[in-house]
Amino acid sequence: MEAAELQQLLYKEIPITQALQIQVDSLTSNSIQVSAPFEANKNIHNTAFAGSIYTTATLAGWSLVTHMVQQRQRHGSVVLASATIRYSKPINGDIVASCQIANPDIIEHFLKRFDSRGRGRLSLEIDVIEAGESKATMQADFAVLRQG
Known part of the structure; x- marks a missing residue:
């Protein structure tokens, strides 16, 4: 799946992504960058709306896990199981959320569990980030349940 295909999937399956103007900027087998433009996601303080930041981060994680499952020819439903976010500084521009799974053992462990139990986490x-500086960090658990 290419970034443009994943973005279309988001628009189809999660309609709010269109209102937030979510863009899948880059996608590899183990990383993603998703963005949302400031003008569509600002609040009354002229900073990025916290709900949009949370949603953009969530969609980055959901999209990466969805891509990984499909890329590895598994069929599963991806859901956010739990998440916490820490907002460290206001964002005064576009919201850019990125995620990378640097350790391939994490992916392999997930796949083995998914294959044997029909679910994985x-x-x-x-x-x-904004201008190369971290402004918020989300810790999120995504569950995948086998389909079909």
């Missing part, structure tokens, strides 16, 4: 750290 991935813990991800999603970083929200």
